[in-house]
Amino acid sequence: AQSVTQLDSQVPVFEEAPVELRCNYSSSVSVYLFWYVQYPNQGLQLLLKYLSGSTLVESINGFEAEFNKSQTSFHLRKPSVHISDTAEYFCAVSALSGSARQLTFGSGTQLTVLP
Amino acid sequence: DVKVTQSSRYLVKRTGEKVFLECVQDMDHENMFWYRQDPGLGLRLIYFSYDVKMKEKGDIPEGYSVSREKKERFSLILESASTNQTSMYLCAVHGGQVNYEQYFGPGTRLTVT
Numbered sequence: 496a497q498s499v500t501q502l503d504s505q506v507p508v509f510e511e512a513p514v515e516l517r518c519n520y521s522s523s524v525s526v527y528l529f530w531y532v533q534y535p536n537q538g539l540q541l542l543l544k545y546l547s548g549s550t551l552v553e554s555i556n557g558f559e560a561e562f563n564k565s566q567t568s569f570h571l572r573k574p575s576v577h578i579s580d581t582a583e584y585f586c587a588v589s590a591l592s593g594s595a596r597q598l599t600f601g602s603g604t605q606l607t608v609l610p
Numbered sequence: 611d612v613k614v615t616q617s618s619r620y621l622v623k624r625t626g627e628k629v630f631l632e633c634v635q636d637m638d639h640e641n642m643f644w645y646r647q648d649p650g651l652g653l654r655l656i657y658f659s660y661d662v663k664m665k666e667k668g669d670i671p672e673g674y675s676v677s678r679e680k681k682e683r684f685s686l687i688l689e690s691a692s693t694n695q696t697s698m699y700l701c702a703v704h705g706g707q708v709n710y711e712q713y714f715g716p717g718t719r720l721t722v723t
Contacts, residue, residue: 538714
């Protein structure tokens with residue numbers, strides 16, 4: 496079984512400041528890693544994912560995450576945030592289980608960007 | 611990308627009522643999922659289905675059942691709604707073994723009074 500820990504439930508940050516949202520996971524098998532974003536009153540959208548290859552993955556809107564196998568982490572970073580980045584962010588892991596690919600989610604981090 | 615639609619955005623039901631939440635995908639993917647989302651708990655898997663008429667329990671199946679009679683449609687059923695089932699319900703579709711991601715519907719906010 497897998498588990499995901501997002502240590503920070505709330506992260507307030509000023510506009511144009513850098514931010515890091517932390518994600519740690521545990522698993523006895525290899526995993527795929529995902530970050531999803533949820534804007535108010537919407538469903539979840541994929542932000543970025545790590546399946547294999549380069550451990551640093553990037554999204555189209557400036558976020559990046561680095562897979563660190565030794566520390567079992569997949570932290571999300573952005574060097575300069577905008578008001579529009581205010582949302583809830585979920586880290587998730589996936590491993591083959593049964594007949595379907597399930598996701599195990601963390602409890603989420605609310606990022607609030609302040610003017 | 612897969613488009614996932616859910617039958618209602620907001621729903622208010624009374625305790626003891628039978629509730630149906632429907633989810634429809636516009637592709638032909640096999641794996642579909644129902645989650646509930648509660649503050650501080652993230653998303654928790656209720657049930658999933660890997661083909662027509664095939665289903666498996668997730669982490670919190672108690673009080674719920676599901677139905678998948680056609681590949682594009684996956685229904686979540688609350689046989690007798692209770693106040694502790696007030697929550698946001700999210701349907702998702704797995705995009706297959708090319709990109710491995712799940713595509714989510716907009717969610718149904720259910721209130722049981």
